[in-house]
Amino acid sequence: MPRLIFAIFLNLALMCGLSAQAQDAAPDAPDRSATGGAQTLEDIMARQRGEAVEDSFRSTATGNPEGAAGIDQQLGTLGGVSDPEIWRALRYNSADIRVSAGGEVATVLVQDGGMSWLAFRAGPLRTYGGWLLLGTIAVLAVFFLVRGRIRIDAEKTGRTVTRFEFVERMAHWTLAGSFILLGVTGLLTLFGRVAILPYLGKDVNSLLLIGSKWIHNSVSWAFMLALATVFFMWVAHNIPNRTDLVWLKQFGGIIGKKHPPAKKFNAGQKVIFWSVILFGASISISGLSLLFPFELPLFAKTFGILNDLGAPQLLGYDALPTSLAPQEEMQLAQLWHAIVAFVLMAIIIAHIYIGTLGMEGAYDAMGSGEVDEAWAHQHHSIWLEEVQEKDRTSAGKAGATPAE
Amino acid sequence: MKAMLAGFALIALIAVGADLTLDGVGFSAQDRNSGTAVRLN
Numbered sequence: 001m002p003r004l005i006f007a008i009f010l011n012l013a014l015m016c017g018l019s020a021q022a023q024d025a026a027p028d029a030p031d032r033s034a035t036g037g038a039q040t041l042e043d044i045m046a047r048q049r050g051e052a053v054e055d056s057f058r059s060t061a062t063g064n065p066e067g068a069a070g071i072d073q074q075l076g077t078l079g080g081v082s083d084p085e086i087w088r089a090l091r092y093n094s095a096d097i098r099v100s101a102g103g104e105v106a107t108v109l110v111q112d113g114g115m116s117w118l119a120f121r122a123g124p125l126r127t128y129g130g131w132l133l134l135g136t137i138a139v140l141a142v143f144f145l146v147r148g149r150i151r152i153d154a155e156k157t158g159r160t161v162t163r164f165e166f167v168e169r170m171a172h173w174t175l176a177g178s179f180i181l182l183g184v185t186g187l188l189t190l191f192g193r194v195a196i197l198p199y200l201g202k203d204v205n206s207l208l209l210i211g212s213k214w215i216h217n218s219v220s221w222a223f224m225l226a227l228a229t230v231f232f233m234w235v236a237h238n239i240p241n242r243t244d245l246v247w248l249k250q251f252g253g254i255i256g257k258k259h260p261p262a263k264k265f266n267a268g269q270k271v272i273f274w275s276v277i278l279f280g281a282s283i284s285i286s287g288l289s290l291l292f293p294f295e296l297p298l299f300a301k302t303f304g305i306l307n308d309l310g311a312p313q314l315l316g317y318d319a320l321p322t323s324l325a326p327q328e329e330m331q332l333a334q335l336w337h338a339i340v341a342f343v344l345m346a347i348i349i350a351h352i353y354i355g356t357l358g359m360e361g362a363y364d365a366m367g368s369g370e371v372d373e374a375w376a377h378q379h380h381s382i383w384l385e386e387v388q389e390k391d392r393t394s395a396g397k398a399g400a401t402p403a404e
Numbered sequence: 405m406k407a408m409l410a411g412f413a414l415i416a417l418i419a420v421g422a423d424l425t426l427d428g429v430g431f432s433a434q435d436r437n438s439g440t441a442v443r444l445n
Contacts, residue, residue, distance in 0.1 A: 166407050173411030181415070218419035225418060226411075292431070367405060 032057065062089035093325060105294050105326045117331035125335065126190060129342040136346040140353045150254065150359040152375050160370035161387055169369055171233060175226035175276075181219045183345050185212035190338065220287055227280045237264045238273045243382065253379070254354075264383045272351050279344040286337040290330065297329040299336075 030042045037057060046053050063081030070076050081089075089095035090110045097107040164172070188196070189212050197205040244267035246260050252268050253259040260266075265273065289296040303320035306312060312319055324332070355362050361375035376384040 166410075169407035170411045170414070173408040174414050175411075177408075177412045178415050214423070215419070218423045219415060221422040222415040222418040367408075369407070 037061070058088055059092040059094070061085060062092070062094055103294075108325050108327055111325060111327045113325070113328050113331065117335065120335060121190070121338075122193075125338055126194070129338065130191070132342050132346050133349065136349050140350060140358075144353075144357065147255070149357065152360050152372070152378060153257075153259070154374045154378065156375075157373045159373045161373055161376050161384065162369055163365040163371045163376070164369045166369065168233060169366055171226055171229045172366055174222055175230050178219050178223035178226060179280075179344075179348060181215055182223055183341070183348075185216040185219075186338070186341055188212045189216065217291060220284075220291065223280070224284045224287075227277070227284065231277050234265070234273060235277075238270045240267070240270060243267075244270060259378045259381075261381045262379065262383065263386070264380060266380065268354075272347065275344065275347045279340050279347070282340050283337060283344065286333045286340070289333040290337060293330060294326045297324070297326065299329055299332045300324045 030040055032038065032040055032043075034040070039055075039058060043053055043055075063085030065080040068076070068078070068080030086095065090097075091112065093108055093110070095109075097109060099106040188208050192205045192209055192212075196208060241263075243261060243263060247262055247267040250256065250258045250260040252262075252266055254268070286298065289298050300322050303324075304322040307319045307322065355366065359379075361372060362379075364371050364375075373384065376387075
């Protein structure tokens with residue numbers, strides 16, 4: 001998993017054109033003597049073919065103000081930098097830009113990394129993200145056809161036990177509802193141009209995007225609050241223990257007919273819990289960075305920490321860039337936000353399946369909060385025994401209380 | 405079912421509250437990304 005996360009980091013960095021090392025690895029520079037050192041047709045053709053072009057011959061050709069002719073000399077008023085040199089300096093963000101407002105962000109006048117970000121967002125992000133979600137649904141559909149619904153083996157007892165209290169269910173539904181809203185509005189934002197606009201027109205797409213933006217920005221606070229609440233509410237029940245190994249060995253009874261013992265949460269639910277907490281936290285942090293543009297840059301520092309740890313070298317890569325333009329920080333935050341969100345959406349689709357269609361009686365746990373004892377015995381036998389023991393103890397104490 | 409509806413109501417409440425609060429303290433997108441010279445209202 002760390003290797004995968006690092007690979008995503010690295011690919012994002014490379015795709016945004018941030019790695020100077022990638023440029024070093026470019027093919028041998030062509031002979032530019034015919035153009036006096038300026039770019040050649042071969043340079044242009046190579047760029048159009050999408051090849052990495054070593055362009056230090058341009059990025060460093062930004063003129064020399066010190067070399068300007070004196071004002072009292074011929075051509076003195078022209079200064080030491082030509083127009084092409086000024087534009088190159090702007091293009092490579094080396095020009096000395098001073099602005100009266102807008103801070104560091106406003107000093108970046110040309111940010112060509114934005115094109116790489118746009119290409120990634122409109123290409124691989126949409127393609128692989130979309131297939132991940134559709135693939136998850138397809139796999140679940142096949143699984144349902146093969147395995148069918150997981151039924152309660154024993155006869156229902158008619159006696160119920162409280163699985164989740166009101167406050168627990170309310171926190172769960174706040175988290176679930178907000179995540180679904182965020183997921184739908186996020187997908188509309190990402191896919192609206194290709195999935196809505198061509199069929200329903202610009203006006204409908206625009207309306208959906210404006211609404212999606214408000215919902216996404218505002219509902220995110222409910223998600224973050226519910227995420228923190230759910231974490232503190234259930235973390236104690238989600239610490240891995242030896243029971244989980246038994247549960248995992250038997251595939252939790254999902255495959256086959258065995259139903260391994262489990263406490264309040266089985267190993268599968270713990271995987272869901274920690275996925276929601278860790279991926280949800282990551283989405284929240286990158287989301288905050290996007291909610292407050294340029295205020296919370298994350299990636300240059302993260303890359304610096306990874307470099308210090310030697311992570312890139314360990315995997316055979318060069319050091320990650322630690323100096324990023326504010327816009328690059330936002331572009332990386334947006335891509336990371338979307339990639340992690342796609343992964344979590346796929347996990348949650350599986351969670352919704354098993355909590356509704358996939359398992360008889362599972363929805364009651366979050367619906368009414370009351371589950372049949374037969375269901376509880378089948379899926380959470382240790383927890384049921386604990387609850388029943390607690391009930392017996394409290395009943396015994398109440399029975400032992402002398403009448404007044 | 406009541407817990408679900410209460411959760412959804414809480415989402416709406418927090419969303420509207422967050423929007424009004426951030427707007428009130430000057431964190432609206434308009435306030436953050438435009439100067440007084442170009443603001444339309």
